[in-house]
Amino acid sequence: MLQVNSFAAGKWIAPSQEARPIYSAVTGEKIAQAGSPLDTQAMLDYARTVGGPALHRLTFHDRARRLKALALYLKERKKPLYGLSYTTGATHADSQIDIDGGITTMLVFASKGRRELPDAHVYLDGEMEQLSRSGTFMGQHICTPMLGAAVHINAYNFPVWGMLEKLAPTLLAGVPAIIKPATATAHVAEVAFRIMLESGIFPEGAMQFIAGGSGGLLGQLGPQDTVAFTGSADTALKLRSSEHLLRHAVRFTAEQDSLNASILGPDATPGTPEFDLFITEAAREITTKAGQKCTAIRRIIAPEPLVEPVIDALSARLDTARIGDPAARETTMGALVSEAQRADVQARLATLASEAQRVYGTDTAPLDQGAFMTPQLLHCPAPDEAQAVHAVEAFGPVSTIMPYRDLLHAAALANRGGGSLVASVITHDPDVASQLAQGIAAHHGRIYVNDRDSMEESTGHGSPLPHMVHGGPGRAGGGEEMGGVRGVMHYMQRTAVQGSPRMLSAIGQTWLPGAPVTKAVEHPFRRRFGDLALGESLLTAPRKITLADIEHFAHFTGDTFYAHMNEAAARANPFFPGRVAHGYLLLSFAAGLFVEPNPGPVLANTGLNALRFQKPVVPGDRLRARLTVKRKTKRTEDYGEVLWHVELENQEGEAVATYELLTMVAT
Numbered sequence: 001m002l003q004v005n006s007f008a009a010g011k012w013i014a015p016s017q018e019a020r021p022i023y024s025a026v027t028g029e030k031i032a033q034a035g036s037p038l039d040t041q042a043m044l045d046y047a048r049t050v051g052g053p054a055l056h057r058l059t060f061h062d063r064a065r066r067l068k069a070l071a072l073y074l075k076e077r078k079k080p081l082y083g084l085s086y087t088t089g090a091t092h093a094d095s096q097i098d099i100d101g102g103i104t105t106m107l108v109f110a111s112k113g114r115r116e117l118p119d120a121h122v123y124l125d126g127e128m129e130q131l132s133r134s135g136t137f138m139g140q141h142i143c144t145p146m147l148g149a150a151v152h153i154n155a156y157n158f159p160v161w162g163m164l165e166k167l168a169p170t171l172l173a174g175v176p177a178i179i180k181p182a183t184a185t186a187h188v189a190e191v192a193f194r195i196m197l198e199s200g201i202f203p204e205g206a207m208q209f210i211a212g213g214s215g216g217l218l219g220q221l222g223p224q225d226t227v228a229f230t231g232s233a234d235t236a237l238k239l240r241s242s243e244h245l246l247r248h249a250v251r252f253t254a255e256q257d258s259l260n261a262s263i264l265g266p267d268a269t270p271g272t273p274e275f276d277l278f279i280t281e282a283a284r285e286i287t288t289k290a291g292q293k294c295t296a297i298r299r300i301i302a303p304e305p306l307v308e309p310v311i312d313a314l315s316a317r318l319d320t321a322r323i324g325d326p327a328a329r330e331t332t333m334g335a336l337v338s339e340a341q342r343a344d345v346q347a348r349l350a351t352l353a354s355e356a357q358r359v360y361g362t363d364t365a366p367l368d369q370g371a372f373m374t375p376q377l378l379h380c381p382a383p384d385e386a387q388a389v390h391a392v393e394a395f396g397p398v399s400t401i402m403p404y405r406d407l408l409h410a411a412a413l414a415n416r417g418g419g420s421l422v423a424s425v426i427t428h429d430p431d432v433a434s435q436l437a438q439g440i441a442a443h444h445g446r447i448y449v450n451d452r453d454s455m456e457e458s459t460g461h462g463s464p465l466p467h468m469v470h471g472g473p474g475r476a477g478g479g480e481e482m483g484g485v486r487g488v489m490h491y492m493q494r495t496a497v498q499g500s501p502r503m504l505s506a507i508g509q510t511w512l513p514g515a516p517v518t519k520a521v522e523h524p525f526r527r528r529f530g531d532l533a534l535g536e537s538l539l540t541a542p543r544k545i546t547l548a549d550i551e552h553f554a555h556f557t558g559d560t561f562y563a564h565m566n567e568a569a570a571r572a573n574p575f576f577p578g579r580v581a582h583g584y585l586l587l588s589f590a591a592g593l594f595v596e597p598n599p600g601p602v603l604a605n606t607g608l609n610a611l612r613f614q615k616p617v618v619p620g621d622r623l624r625a626r627l628t629v630k631r632k633t634k635r636t637e638d639y640g641e642v643l644w645h646v647e648l649e650n651q652e653g654e655a656v657a658t659y660e661l662l663t664m665v666a667t
Contacts, residue, residue, distance in 0.1 A: 001030070001031065001032065001033065002022075002031060002032035002033075002187050003015055003032070003033065004022070004032050004033065004034035004035075004186050004187050004190045004211040004212075005190060005209075005211060006036060006038055006209055006210050006211045006212070007193070007194075007197065007207075007208055007209040008038050008039065008040075008042065008043045008046075008208055008209075008210070009039065009042045009043055009045075009046040009208070010046060010050075010204065010205070013036055013038065014036065015033045015034055015035055015036050015211070015212070016035065016036035016037060018035065018036070018037075019033035019034055019035040019036065019212060020033065020034055020035045020183050020212050020213075021033055022034060022183060022184060022185075022186065022187055023184075023338055023339075024087045024370070025087065025088050025089030025326075025334070025335040025336060025337050025338060025370060025371045026086070026087060026089065026325065026326060026334075026335055026369075026370045027369055027370055028339060028369055028370055028371070031087055031187070032186075032187040034183050034186045034187070034190075034211035034212045035183065035211060035212020035213055036211075036212065037215065038210065038214075038215055040214065040215050040216060040217040040220060041220050043149075043178055043208050043210075043217070044148075044149055044178075044217075044220055044221070044225070046205050046208070047148070047149035047176040047177075047178060047205055047208065048147065048148055048149060048176075048224075049205075050204055050205030051149075051176030051203065051204065051205025051206045051207075051208075052145075052147060052148070052149070052174075052175065052176050052205070054203035054204065054205060054206065055145070055171070055174040055175065055176060055202075055203065055206055056121065056145060056174050058174065058203075059118075059119050059120055059121055060113055060117035060118060060119065060120065060121075060123070060172065060174075061113065061114055061117070061118075061119040061633070061634070063113065063171055063172050063174060064109075064110045064111075064113030064114045064117070064172060065110070065114070066171075066201050066202055067106055067107075067109055067110035067113065067168060067171060067172060068106075068107060068110035068111070069199075069201050070106065070196055070199060070201045070202065071103050071104075071106035071107045071110065072107075073195070073196070073199045073201065074103055074106075074192065074195055074196060074199075075100075075103050077195050078099050078100070078103070080191055081095070081099050081160060081188060081191060081192055082095050082099065083327075084187055084188045084191060085098060085099065085159075085160075085188055085326075086325075086326040086327040086334075087187075088156075088159070088184070088185045088188060088337055089290060089326055089334040089335030089336055089337055089370075089371060090289060090326055090334055091326045091331050091332065091333065091334045092326070092327070092329055092331075093288070093332070094288060094289045094326070094334060095326075097158070097161065097288070097289075097463075098158045098159065098160045098161045099160045099161070099192075101161045101463075102158070102160040102161035102162075102163065102164035102165065102192075103164065104466075105161065105164055105165045105168060105466040105482070106164050106167070106168045108168075108465075108466040108467060108484075109168035109169055109172055109466060109484075109487075109488075110168075110172075112466075112467075112484050112485060113172045113485075113488075114635075116484070116485050117172070117485065117488070118509070118510065118631060118633065119632070119633040119634055120508075120509040120510070120631075121144070121174075121509065122142050122143070122144055122507065122508050122509050123142065123143040123144075123492065124140060124141070124142060124143075124508050124510060125141040125142065125143050125494055126140075126141050128140050128501070128504065128512055128513070128514075131498065135501070135514050136500055136501075136514075137498065137499070137500065138498070138499065138500065138501055138504055138512075138514065139496060139497070139498045140496075140497050140498075140504045140507075140508060140512070141494055141495070141496055141497070142494070142495050142497055142507065142508055143489060143492040143493065143494050143495070144492060144493055144495065145173050145174035145175050145491065145492055145493075146173075146175050146224050146225070146226060146251075146491055146492060146493055147224040148175070148221070148222060148223075148224030148225035148226070149175070149176050149177070149178050149221075149225050149226075150166075150170045150175045150176070150177045150178070150225070150226045150227075150228065150491055151177075151178050151180065151214075151217060151218070151221065151225065151226070151227045151228070152166045152167065152170070152177055152178065152179045152180060152228050153180045153214075153227065153228070153229045153230065153231065153239075154166070154179070154180065154181045154182060154189070154230055155182055155230040155231050155294070156181075156182035156183075156184040156185045156292075156337050157185075157289055157292040157293060157294070157337070158289075159181055159182070159185040159186070159188040159189040159192070160188060160189065160192050162181070162230055163179055163181060163189050163192065163193070164192075165464075165466065165470075165481065165482055166179075166228050166481065167179065167207070168466070169481075169482070169487035169488045169490070169491065170228075170491050171202060171206060171207075172488050173488045173489075173490075173491035173492050174491075175226070175491040175492075176205055176206050176207065176208075177206070177207050177208070178208045178209075178210065178217070179193065179207065179208065179209050179210065180210040180214050180217075181209075181210075181211075182231070183211070183212055184337050184338055185337065186211045186212070189209075190209065190211055193207070193209045197209075218239060218242060218244070218245060219242070219244045221244070221245065221248065221250045222248050222250070223248050223249050223250065225250055225251075226250065226251040226252075226253070226490065226491060227239070227240075227245070227250060227251065227252045227253070228253045228479075228481065228490070229252065229253065229254045229255070229256070229477075230254075230255045230256070230294070231256060232256060232257055233256045233257040233475060233477070235256075236254040236256045236477060239252070240252045240254060251490070253471075253477075253479035253480070253481065253490055254477030254478065254479050255294065255421070255470065255471055255472075255476070255477050255479050255481055256294075256475070256476060256477040257294075257393050257475055257476070258294055258295070258298075258393070258417070258419075258420045258421040258422070258472060258475065258476045259298045259299055259390060259391070259393055259417035259418070259420060259475070260295055260296065260297055260298055260299070260417070260420045260421055260422050260423060260424075260461075261297070261298070261299040261300075261301050261413070261414040261417060261420065261423045261424075262278070262281060262282060262285075262297045262299075262300055262301065262423070262424040262425075262426065262461060263301045263302075263404075263410050263414060263423065263424065263425050263426070263436060264278050264300075264301070264302040264303065264306060264310065264426055264427075265425065265426060265427025265428070265429055265432040265433075265436075266303045266407075266427075266429075266432065267427055267428055267429045267432060268306075268426055268427055268428065269306065270306075270309050270313070272428070273428075273451070273452040273455065274426050274427060274428050274451050274452065275306075275309075275313075277426055277450060277451070277452075277455050278310070278426040279310070279313045279314050279317050280317070281297070281424065281426065281450070281460065281461050282297055282300055282314055282317075282399065283314060283317040283318055283321075284460065284461075284462070285297040285399070285460075285461055285462050286318065286375050286377070286397050286398070286399050287318070287321050287332060287333040287375060287397060288333075288462065289334075290333055290334055290335060290336050290372075290373070290396060290397050291375075291394075291395070291396045291397035291398060291399075292336060292337060292341075292395055292396060293462050294421055295421050295422050295461070295462040295463070295464060296399075296462055297399055297424070297461060297462070298393055298394075298398070298399055298400065298417075299389065299390070299399070299400055299401075299402060299413070299414070299417065300314075300399055300400065300401040300402070301401075301402055301403075301404050301410050301413050301414060302401060302402075302403060302404070303403070303404060304403040304404065304405060307379070307401060307402075307403045310401060311359050311360075311377070311379060311401060314360070314377060314401075315359065315360045315377065318360055318361075318375045318377065320332075321333045321375060323366045323367070323372055323374070324366075324367065333375070333397070334372075335367075335370045335371040335372045336371040336372070336373065336396055337371065338371050339370075339371045341371060341395070341396070342365075342371045342372075342373055342396070344395070345373065345394045345395060345396035345398065346363075346373075348392050348393070348394035348395075348398075349376060349394055349398060351388050351392050352378055352388050352389060352392055352394065352398075352400065353378075354388060355380055355382075355385075355386040355387070355388050355389050356378035356379055356380040356386070356388075356389055356400050357378065357379050357380075357381075358376060358377070358378055358379075359377050359378065359379045359401075360375065360376065360377035361374045361375055361376035361377060362374050373396065373397065374397070375397040375398075376394075376396075376397060376398040376399075377399055377400075377401065378398070378399070378400040378401070379400070379401050379402075380400050380401070380402045381402075381403065383402035383403070383404075383413055383416075384413075386402075389402065390413075390416035390417055390418070391418070407432065407435045407436060407439065408439065410436065410439075411435075411436055411439030411440050412439075414436075414439075414440045414443065414444075415439075415440055415442075415443040417443070417475065418443075418474045418475035419443055419444075419472050419473040419474020419475040419476045419478075420443065420444050420445070420472050420475070420476050421444070421445050421446065421464075421470065421471065421472040421476045422444060422445065422446040422447070422448055422461065422462070422464075422472070423440055423443075423444045423446075423447055423448070424447075424448040424449070424450065424461040425437070425447065425448070425449045425450075426449075426450055426451065427449070427451060428451040428452060428453075433449050437449070442473070443472075443473060443474065444472055444473075445469055445470065445471045445472030445473065445476060445480070446464070446468060446469065446470070446472070448460075448461050464481075464482060465482070466482045466484065466487075467482075467483075467484050468482065468483060468484075469481070469482065469483035469486060469487075470482045470483070500514075500515075501513065501514030501515040502514075502515045502516055505534070505535070509534075510534070510630060510631045511534045511535045511628060511629060511630045511631070511645065512630075513645060513647075513658075515535060516535060517535050517536070517537035517626075517628055518533060518535050518536050518537060519537060519539075520536050520537060520538045523538065523596045524536055524538055524627065524629065525594075525595065525596035525600055525601070525602045525663075526596055526600050526601065527601065528601045528665065528666055528667060529601065529632065529634070529639065529640040529642065529665040529666060529667045530667055532629050532632060532642060532665070533629060534629050534630070534631070534632070535628065535629060536628070536629045537626060537627065537628040537629070538594060538626070538627045538628075539624065539625075539626045540593040540594050540624050540625045540626075540627075541593070541624065542622040542623060542624040542651065543589055543592070543593060543622065543623050543624070544620070544621070544622050544623075545581050545585075545589070545617055545618075545619060545620070545621050545622070545623055546619055546620075547579070547619040549581070549585065549589075549619075550564055550579065550580075550581050550582065550585065550619065551564075551565070553581075553582055553584075553585045553588075554582070557582075557584075559582055559584075561582075563576050563579065563580055564579060564580065564581070564582055565579070566579070567579050575616070576616050577616065577618060578618060579618070579619065580616040580617060580618055581616075581617040581618070581619075581621075583611075583613045583657065586613075586617060586623065586648055586656065586657055587608075587611075587657070587659075589623060590623070590625045590646065590648050590657075593623075593624065593625045594625050594627045594646075601665050601666040602663050602664075602665055602666075603639055603663075603664040603665065603666055604663065604664045605661065605662070605663050606641070606662045606663065606664060607662045608646075608659045608660060608661050608662065609643075609659065609660040609662070610658070610659055610660050611657070611658075611659040612657065612658050612659070613656070613657050614655050614656055614657060614658065615650070615654055615655065615656045616656075617650065617656050621650045621651060621656075622650065622651040623648055623649075623650060623656070624648070624649060625646060625647070625648050625649075626646070626647045626649070627644050627645075627646055627661070628644060628645045628646075628647075629642060629643075629644060630643045630644060630645040630660065631643040634667070635664070637667065638666065638667055639664050639665060639666050639667055640664070640665055640667060641662060641663070641664055641665075642662070642663050642664075642665050643660055643661070643662055644660065644661040644662075644663065645658070645660060646658065646659050646660070646661050
């Protein structure tokens with residue numbers, strides 16, 4: 001008998017006499033127990049006063065590095081998780097999605113944190129806004145971590161992935177987490193949590209764990225706390241409509257019920273790669289995790305003439321499903337999480353039977369013990385008149401096929417789900433994909449388009465990826481999890497800051513145009529990464545631009561565009577006063593003005609951002625460059641990335657071009 005413990009305020013707490021039982025999905029036997037009374041106020045205080053401040057002392061990059069280390073630590077110790085996962089009814093392939101998929105998700109957030117967030121404590125959201133005529137009063141949006149705790153309420157179907165896909169962006173944001181998994185699979189989540197905690201990679205108070213009930217936790221949250229929920233729409237409604245949460249404006253993100261659809265394009269007829277792909281995807285979504293996926297295909301929408309071929313082909317594919325012991329590698333479909341869940345699915349099947357006829361599957365359980373059931377395929381011939389097939393989700397291996405007349409009708413049927421996490425479109429016709437995307441996007445969080453061109457590398461209808469938003473409007477909850485840095489922002493406060501460029505630079509930990517600069521005492525390219533300071537600036541000597549320069553550059557590069565070579569044609573152009581210098585000639589001359597030619601700390605030029613040509617340069621103009629340290633990001637122990645603000649100006653002091661230059665500089 002496994003004792004599933006809670007970890008609260010720095011201590012492990014064993015189950016009490018009132019603990020809830022956990023049963024094996026395979027045998028129906030009691031295998032674990034979880035739950036004990038907890039001092040949830042102490043947990044919140046611990047998160048806010050211990051975990052939060054420790055995380056805030058770390059930069060985004062510090063936290064990203066720790067995320068990567070944590071994921072790799074868990075990866076090396078994941079084997080015990082598989083043995084426990086089988087008891088939940090998950091096959092080996094299902095468990096890989098949950099365990100390895102969760103670890104991969106954490107690694108993606110670690111990578112994006114290093115690449116897309118600054119090595120600082122403040123994230124700048126967008127560019128500065130000029131709020132005054134001369135630019136002495138400016139505005140900047142910044143994002144900083146919330147100062148409370150993030151409460152994660154996870155569903156039973158993915159005890160590891162569900163935990164890690166919420167935990168990764170939360171820790172990256174710098175917010176401590178209190179994790180509450182569903183009790184039915186809490187024994188798997190607890191072992192994963194214990195491994196992460198024992199690593200010691202994140203500071204004390206960054207993570208806590210509730211096994212069993214959460215008591216009065218939600219009633220103790222305040223405006224700096226957040227809730228991220230995954231589960232049923234009914235439970236989400238009950239929680240998010242709490243007077244306490246509403247009164248204190250506690251952020252509540254929900255990912256809930258979803259009657260996802262898959263639409264077969266009219267071009268995808270039998271014999272095409274797309275038709276075979278459609279059948280493969282539908283069968284996989286019905287059988288993977290025994291259909292217990294929030295992204296599973298619940299409604300199969302096919303052209304009227306193709307409904308019977310789809311039923312025949314899909315039934316034949318479902319015949320190949322091997323239902324049995326989840327631990328056996330040859331098993332392709334395991335059990336539902338519990339006998340209670342199977343009973344719930346059967347009750348919902350009875351409701352769907354009023355509008356749809358079963359064309360595949362039986363009421364008889366395929367095994368004598370455990371929560372097993374056969375795949376169920378229903379056919380609804382009149383989806384326009386139907387209600388239940390667009391409103392009732394049987395959270396198991398159940399899907400309903402229905403016909404459509406044209407693409408407008410297909411989109412209307414998909415949208416009848418009232419808001420879904422995902423819809424897939426299987427077609428090789430770009431016009432079909434475009435029309436359907438425009439018709440259904442407002443009702444869906446993700447649209448998955450697949451055909452012969454992408455099928456070999458595509459990840460599947462039911463696979464939410466950490467790079468992309470996972471959520472959906474309406475019935476699906478209205479939330480947006482993951483989505484790369486977008487997911488991190490759910491745990492941060494966006495604040496509009498107004499002031500002088502000098503003040504905004506100090507607040508944002510990034511030099512901003514208009515802020516004071518410090519004259520470089522020596523060429524900055526001779527200075528090592530650690531010696532460079534934000535705002536350190538070099539103003540070069542001028543260089544005169546001649547007509548000979550322009551013509552030489554034109555012939556040397558082959559860029560003989562008329563604005564550079566034909567005086568009359570250039571004057572006829574409303575943007576030019578006559579022949580002008582090439583923009584890329586200006587960049588080349590700028591490099592010649594500020595580059596230090598001798599070997600030194602600068603290792604490489606890795607690119608430029610935000611290039612703007614602001615004023616034409618004509619023969620006779622004198623060009624000089626100002627190079628200013630805008631931001632520094634340490635990449636390894638040996639080198640860091642320096643972002644330089646470069647401004648090219650003419651003899652009148654007018655800006656003719658601006659851009660950001662990226663260099664790698666030795667430490």
